[in-house]
Amino acid sequence: MGDPAELVGDLIFGRWRSQILHAGTRLGIFDALGDARRDAAAVAGELSLDPALTYRLMRALSAIGLLDEDGARSFAVTDAGRLLQSDHPESMRGMTLLEEGPEHYAIWTHLPDMIRDGRQNAFDREFGRHAFEHANTDEGYAQVFDAAMSSYSGLQTSLVLEALKDYDFSGVGSICDIGGGRGHMLCSIVAAHGHLKGMVLERPEVLDEPEKLWAASLGVADRVEFVPGDMFEAAPAADAYCMKMILHDWDDDECVSILQNAAAQAASGARLMVMEHVVPGPGEPHFAKLFDIHMMCWGTGRERTAEEYMAIMDRAGWEPVTTHYAANPMMGVVEGRLR
Structure with missing residues (x-):
């Protein structure tokens, strides 16, 4: 060492x-x-x-x-x-401005106090509101956050596509990306599988600039629909659901609520793909173990092991199946099927 x-x-x-x-x-x-x-x-x-x-x-x-x-x-x-x-097509500028910017720099100062009193979410301690609420009221933070999500998305999507390169989508006609932003990941999956039709469920304010949506630039505008809504209230009917970097934002009960809403509308035998930085076993260094501390500061969520994601799926009515990885195991796709 x-x-x-x-x-x-x-x-x-x-x-x-x-x-x-x-x-x-x-x-x-x-x-x-x-x-x-x-x-x-x-x-x-x-x-x-x-x-x-x-x-x-x-x-x-x-x-x-x-x-x-x-x-x-x-x-x-x-x-x-x-x-x-x-x-740069793979620019990390937005990521830099968010993670080393004043808001995220400030929330880390609360880490010792959170560990002492057992109450996470330093964003609420510092600003008196959740990060998503802060983005709704602070235009500067919202712009930086949006740019950072785009920075993250390119790398994450490439890892997900590699992890699923041999996945059999032949039994899937429609796939819904819950909390899919402007659709980079969902549109990339649809582009790779010519028979798929896709939906992106996202908050209305994220979708209010159509020129920023990815469907047209990725050549799938005729096969992708953007659906404004709230994942805590309902999800569209589909044969499969995917969520990239969504469940890590929320605590276990909130995650179960999101997955139950999908299960309520899912087709028989529907598939679920949870795409996250999956925490590996003891003694194995991994980005997820550091990202978990950031999530402790940022909100109510956490990074989880594959077994922990599968336990949440099980509570929400999905049967855990397996976890798929790219050659670089930075991200995993935890798969489930509707019971």
Whole structure:
């Protein structure tokens, strides 16, 4: 594992790296550089920043591998830095602005107190409301949150599609994505299976900008319907249901309610696919074990093991089947069928 002091030092000062990353992204340095090599003073002038302090920030961004500095104080974006540009097809800019932004930075300060008193949801402690309610009242947070969800979606969808590449959809005519946002994942599944018709159930406010929905750009506008609604009230009838990064937002009873609403409308023998960062066994390092602490801060939810997701399915009337993984087990698809 290496030198223990070096390990602890890296953990202590890891916040410096992530905040340097956030500052460079928020100030627009990666976009300003584009594909060119530019002098730090020129970048500062374009962005109305202080030249001396901009150089020091860009030097630090170079030190963590996001920029490349030459001897004349000019910089170019590295391959890693390109992922922070807003026009990159796999951009992580939105993810950076959300996770290292002021709201999510603030909620982590409540972690020790939550552990002491056994009451999670630091968003409520800090802002007096749930994160979704905060997004409805704070336009800036809503925009950053929306962009971050798009950042996450590309990677998550690719892992889900790989995990399901050999899955037999031949008995499925219609599939509903519960809480499917603007439809990136559902439309990608429908595009890969020419016989499928899809529905995306999402809150009306998420669907109020039709130009941002994915169906047209992925070539499936004739086979995908966007349904405004509330997953805690009802779900459309379908042969299969999928949920990507939905159940981890909620506690067990809330998850059971969501799944019961789907079961009430599901066709006989309907299938269920819960797509999450599945927590592996003891001693195995995994992103889900860290993400679980973020969810403790962010709301009422949690990351779960496959067995825990299956127990929730069982309570809601679904028979657990198996879990599918891509080569990279960062995400899993926990499958169930209607009893």
